Amino acid sequence: MLHGSMRAFVLEEEENKAGLEVASSTMMKVEENMSNPTTSASSQNPVPAKRKRGLPGNPDPDAEVIALSPNTLMATNRFVCEICNKGFQRDQNLQLHRRGHNLPWKLKQRTNKQVRKKVYICPDASCVHHDPSRALGDLSGIKKHFSRKHGEKKWKCEKCSKKYAVHSDWRAHCKICGTREYRCDCGTLFSRRDSFITHRAFCDALAEESARVTQANPVADHHQHLYSQPLSSHELAAGQSTTMQPQFPDGLRSQHADIRRSHGTYVTMKQEISSPWAACQGPEPQPAASTSQSQMDPLSSIYATMLESEFQREGQSSLPASYRTSTTFPFLSATALFQKEAQMGAVTARPRHIDQMAAHTSSATGFSLGWCSGGAPLHGVKTHSALLHEMACPPPPPADIAGFSEGKPQ
DNA sequence: GACTAGAAGGGGCTAAGGTT
DNA sequence: AACCTTAGCCCCTTCTAGTC
Structure with a gap:
């Protein structure tokens, strides 16, 4: 035409x-x-407030x-x-x-x-x-056009190897290349947000499915497959043994936390709980005999005292033996904490929200609900949860924590 | 020589349309 | 819907002709 x-x-x-x-x-x-x-359009219409370019x-x-x-x-x-x-x-x-x-x-x-x-x-x-x-x-327009479409693309992006014939196009691309990056928990990288969202939907569904399987079979965990490493906090919370010592590389662990932060989900817990993990990779566990109350660090000692008084207030003669022998509450993994709470709940009264927490293992919000549930827990349980919350958010622990990896409570 | 106006080159920004 | 590419517009700088 x-x-x-x-x-x-x-x-x-x-x-x-x-x-x-x-x-x-x-x-x-x-x-x-x-x-x-x-x-013709411009001659008929009055000049618009914002000038529009021609087609x-x-x-x-x-x-x-x-x-x-x-x-x-x-x-x-x-x-x-x-x-x-x-x-x-x-x-x-x-x-x-x-x-x-x-x-x-x-x-x-x-x-x-x-x-x-x-x-x-x-x-x-x-x-x-x-x-x-x-x-x-315009002349510069036709020159740019000819270079772009029919000229040699001699400007190459170092990051993505895209080539450009116009220097300013290349510079504009280089400014944004690599700035938009989306990383899933599983480590997969995406340059496009929509691809990332699609993948995450899949990944989350898989995680939920794994959580269900985990309840039946504690070994199953898609992150184990994906990372070839255990475990994230919510998975630990699902009731896995404390003898399993998660070994996220530091970089991966913090990265994991960053990702969750960017999703606005269970960041805080993830980071807080990661500290005990680091501690538990420390020296060999001390013999039980050597871990007397006097050798506890102050926080452990305080917590043991609080728990004992809590039990006494509830009419129990004293803390169950398994709790007294353990000297490492403040630095237990989330699993250990939950297990201890579950045991305590079994001794006193089992709170429903503990089951709910376990059921929400793969859900970020579900996990936080476990800590922050506004529901009315049974008497005594609220105190335990609060204590556990305090335990889960301690200041960085000392490097060597005696007796941490003694295993699960009796 | 100083000054001014016009032409040209180049780069940045962004709307529009195409692609994924 | 989000992203990418392309083209239009604008601005700045440089260079030169013309004038005083």
Whole structure:
């Protein structure tokens, strides 16, 4: 489809004779009656508050159409002296230079007549912008277009290996390349948010399924498969043995926490609980005999005292033996804490929300519900949960914690 | 020589349209 | 829906012709 009242068609010579670009031009007339939607619309409507650009490739119908050769579009010093082969960006520069060679020269004269708007067509015949009706409105535009579509892409992004022909495009890409990165818990990386969301839906469903399986078979855990490492806090909370010592690499552990933070989910617990893990990778467990109350660290001691008094208040003679022998409450893993609470609940009264917590193992919100449930727990249980909460959020523990890995409570 | 105006080059920003 | 590419617009700088 040709453009309507296109008046003139200036064709630049494709060939440069003797290295000198000759600006001879041919005038052509293209006569068809076709209205330009852009201009007709703009003439009918009042000027909008925010200026809108015209559609691509719909130049002013009265504009002068200029066809530059590929050489011209790509050349930097396209005006070349036939004597010394020196190139110049502009004809005026060349003409001035020719004076030095005592060659005839002619500077472009300023003209008083009104300059008609120029539009430029792409020299590539197969290109949509080769059609005068789709000519581009400015010279830099057609140059950029020709470079992008038909030129050599010599600018390469170091990060993603994408190539660009226009330097500014390359720079714009380099600014944002690698800044949008989405990482799932399972370690998979995504550059696109939608892909990441899709994957996460799958990954979460898998985690929930694993949690259900975990209740029946504590070994099953998709993160174990994915990381080849145990475990995350919510999985521990599902009731796995404390003899399993999670060994997240520090980097992965903090990364995991960061990811959850970005999801707005169970970040805090994850980070808090990770500290005891680090501690539990410490020295060999001490013999039970060596872990007397006097050797406890202050927090352990305080907690043991609190628990004992709690039991006594509830009518129990004293803390069960298994609790008294354990000296490491503040630095137990989440599993150990839950198990202890569950045991205590079995001794006193088993709270429903503990079961709920276990059932929510893969759900971030479910996990936090376990800690922050607004429901009315049974008498005594609230105290235990509060104590456990305090235990789960201790200051960083000392490096060697005696007796941590003694295993699960009797 | 100083100053001004115009042309050209290049880069940044962003709307529009296409793609995934 | 989000992302990517393309093209239009604008601004700044540089260079040169013309004028005083």
